[in-house]
Amino acid sequence: MSALLQLSGVSRHFGGLKAVSGVDLSVERGEVIGLIGPNGAGKTTLVNLITGVHPATTGKVSFAGKDVTRQKPWQAARRGIARTFQIVQPFPEMTVLENVAAAALFAGGMAYGAHAESAALEHLRFVGLADVAATRAATLTLAMRKRLELAKGLAMNPQLLLLDEVNAGLNSSEIDHALTLIRAIAARGVTILIIEHLMKVVLNLCSRIVVLHHGELIASGDPQSIVRDARVVQAYLGRRYADASG
Amino acid sequence: MKQGVLTGLALLAILCALPLGVDSYWLRLGTTMLMYGVLAMSWNFIGGMAGYPSFASAAFFGLGAYAGAVAQKFGLSMFIAWSLAGVVAAMFAAALGFALLRLRGHYFAIASLVVAEVLREIVNSATDLTGGGKGLNLPVPQMASIDDQARFFYYAMLGVAVLAFSAVFATQRSRLGFGLRCIRQNESAADMLGVNVTLYKVNAFILSGVFVGIAGAVYASWVHYIEPPDVFDVLYSVKAIVMVLLGGAGTLYGPLVGAVLFLSLEELVWRNYISVHTGMLGLLIVLLVLFLPKGILAFRPGRA
Ligand SMILES: Nc1ncnc2c1ncn2[C@@H]1O[C@H](COP(=O)(O)OP(=O)(O)O)[C@@H](O)[C@H]1O
Ligand SMILES: [Mg+2]
Numbered sequence: 001m002s003a004l005l006q007l008s009g010v011s012r013h014f015g016g017l018k019a020v021s022g023v024d025l026s027v028e029r030g031e032v033i034g035l036i037g038p039n040g041a042g043k044t045t046l047v048n049l050i051t052g053v054h055p056a057t058t059g060k061v062s063f064a065g066k067d068v069t070r071q072k073p074w075q076a077a078r079r080g081i082a083r084t085f086q087i088v089q090p091f092p093e094m095t096v097l098e099n100v101a102a103a104a105l106f107a108g109g110m111a112y113g114a115h116a117e118s119a120a121l122e123h124l125r126f127v128g129l130a131d132v133a134a135t136r137a138a139t140l141t142l143a144m145r146k147r148l149e150l151a152k153g154l155a156m157n158p159q160l161l162l163l164d165e166v167n168a169g170l171n172s173s174e175i176d177h178a179l180t181l182i183r184a185i186a187a188r189g190v191t192i193l194i195i196e197h198l199m200k201v202v203l204n205l206c207s208r209i210v211v212l213h214h215g216e217l218i219a220s221g222d223p224q225s226i227v228r229d230a231r232v233v234q235a236y237l238g239r240r241y242a243d244a245s246g
Numbered sequence: 247m248k249q250g251v252l253t254g255l256a257l258l259a260i261l262c263a264l265p266l267g268v269d270s271y272w273l274r275l276g277t278t279m280l281m282y283g284v285l286a287m288s289w290n291f292i293g294g295m296a297g298y299p300s301f302a303s304a305a306f307f308g309l310g311a312y313a314g315a316v317a318q319k320f321g322l323s324m325f326i327a328w329s330l331a332g333v334v335a336a337m338f339a340a341a342l343g344f345a346l347l348r349l350r351g352h353y354f355a356i357a358s359l360v361v362a363e364v365l366r367e368i369v370n371s372a373t374d375l376t377g378g379g380k381g382l383n384l385p386v387p388q389m390a391s392i393d394d395q396a397r398f399f400y401y402a403m404l405g406v407a408v409l410a411f412s413a414v415f416a417t418q419r420s421r422l423g424f425g426l427r428c429i430r431q432n433e434s435a436a437d438m439l440g441v442n443v444t445l446y447k448v449n450a451f452i453l454s455g456v457f458v459g460i461a462g463a464v465y466a467s468w469v470h471y472i473e474p475p476d477v478f479d480v481l482y483s484v485k486a487i488v489m490v491l492l493g494g495a496g497t498l499y500g501p502l503v504g505a506v507l508f509l510s511l512e513e514l515v516w517r518n519y520i521s522v523h524t525g526m527l528g529l530l531i532v533l534l535v536l537f538l539p540k541g542i543l544a545f546r547p548g549r550a
Contacts, residue, residue: 051438077440089435091428102428105421107440112421156440 010059037212082158090137107156286501294495297430308478314463335459343451381473
């Protein structure tokens, strides 16, 4: 069977800046893959290329065997590519429930009405936000907003879920909760690409890690070989990490 | 929901009974109020629900007025001409929407402001078809008395208002209305959640144009004579916005409340101070934005 997501020579330039350049990557169905790299490496931009937020300057993006390089974000959403935002993006004046119902409705393909709301409530229960379903999204704490992003992502009924730093800014018990959730999502058969700074999370979840540096994919492999890779250590992890884990 | 329907029906009954036993001054005022209501409810689709500050109302109004007038000049009956005006306004809104709704916020507002001016120039120069600056006369419907005629146009405008109101009601309870709320609050998030934002905005723009176009045609028949500066008056655009802001953007009854309040102000105050009219309007906009960003209805507990 062919890969779920296939990037071939994908680049994105902003003026003279090569935010992403010549990335080849293929993600298999059911895989949980980690994307790491220093700040400004181009990780978020890569997600934007996969979801049609920015068109690729060159290269090709395929999803489920189809060329989707020129797709619009709403088309990506309906095809089954969901994402969470590094900077969370709720509809502030809507209730938490309405936020998730919107995802179920427009991306998940549900009909308008009570059905979408009960599906939304189900997802809120799953991420532990059922109690605040009727509150305005703007009033949520950061940790709750991150979980709302997860619930929205799930309500989109995705085949591929792109998680952009869902744990940034969370404390360690909140991170543990998030880890449990992500593992449960993966267990449902959703393919996950997770951008993450915390090596603990990546090593815990991922069967494969790819490393982005200055927009280029410099390494790809299983977690153990990545933490020993000299270029990765130099670019990102730092000598101390290599020594400690060595 | 049930209570909402009852409120609507009660309001309709009152509006139907209103012309009985009032003189022509009140009939004219009532017809104007309904026309303002159509302008406000229509703007609510694009400005209130989608959050795009359109100044295109005057363009739709003038286009509808001229479409209706020209159609009757070519011998079509009045009702057909009015319907045709709605179709023309809707098609124009669709084309314009695809072009302009790529622009966000202030850029869209400015671009939409220019449209009425451009249409007015076109109508001005298409003398053969429109009579140009000399204006265009419309056939006067044959009725027993002047009062009957006034009542007829009151009910015609009421019909357009009921259409617009029903459209608002249905939209607010639909996927389209929900998608528009998403767009207003965070357009790129809506896009990424699967809302076909361009299509939704264009639909909102069409809804903001079609009833105004019909109202323009009814207005043209009502006053028997139109000329470009009259029907392409930018004040139609400004008034629509002020009325919605006054009553409450995005709500069902807000635009109607705003229309009544605005017309009252206009009748009581500005008629006597014509020269300061525009200045007052500007002042009112500033006050609204500063002190009443959610409209009068937001003051009532339990309602937004
Ligand atoms: N819309 C944009 N316009 C211009 N430059 C951008 C844009 N988005 C990202 N960049 C630049 O591209 C580079 C990669 O950014 P980003 O993908 O956000 O990195 P990461 O997510 O890995 O921290 C940065 O130098 C950033 O400033
Ligand atoms: Mg980033």
